[in-house]
Amino acid sequence: MIKANHNIIAEVIYKAYISRLLRWNFKKFNLLNEIPHIDKSMGLIITPNHFSWWDGFFADHLMRRFTGRKPYLMMLERQLRKYRFFKYAGAFSIDPERPGSVKESMEYAKKICTSPDDYLIFYPQGEIQLYENKFIKLKRGITLLTSAQNANVLIVSFKIVYNEEKRPSVYCRFGDLIHSHRVSTDFEHYESAFRDNIEKLDSEIYQNKAKDLFRE
Secondary structure: OOOOOOOHHHHHHHHHHHHHHHHHHOOOEEEOOOOOOOOOOOEEEEEEOOOOOOHHHHHHHHHHHHOOOEEEEEEEHHHHHHOHHHHHHOEEEEOOOOHHHHHHHHHHHHHHHOOOOEEEEOOOOOOOOOOOHHHOOOOOHHHHHHOOOOEEEEEEEEEEEOOOOOOOEEEEEEEEEEEHHHHHHOHHHHHHHHHHHHHHHHHHHHHOOOEEOOOO
16 A cells, blocks of 8 residues: 655645646636535545546645645555655555455545544545436445544535636535534435535536635
8 A cells, every 4th residue: 555645845846736737727716605614623524526537636726725634535556656746745545456455545544534634535436427416326435434433524516617718617516514423324314415515516506606716
């Protein structure tokens, strides 16, 4: 397993690079609502939808604005070996083909979830899927993380929208903040809230109340 190794210099470079990359590829980064109040004494798991290569960058860019916590993101080991620089920005590996690796990575992730100084980005879909709600399938892997953990789980949804401009815009919406115990004991409630947030994002995109974080 490749563990994260946060490095201040690498993070400064990474943050500047990602900010420029997002602004180069997207016209706007629109937030549709406010972030829920997050208890600073508890661990935090961010659970975005997963429909594109950009998703991890979207989540990181959004959360850096609202929290001073250190980000952690689980990546496939073959990808992290190819892009090792990301471990200095909080990425750590998992190899689904090796049960021992999965167990080690999940134990590592559990420790992150208990820290009030960190947050974990975790994809409950487990893989990239089509954006549309009817195609979304959540896996129960998150219940392994949340069992017996005193942490909050924050649902976040993103969508790429092509308007009448050359570059598309990113739209994002915060969903419910759910205690980890509720997620592990009532997965259906979490799944319903996850899907509900995507529906609300779709319905609110054209209500002209978005805030462009590129300009804030």
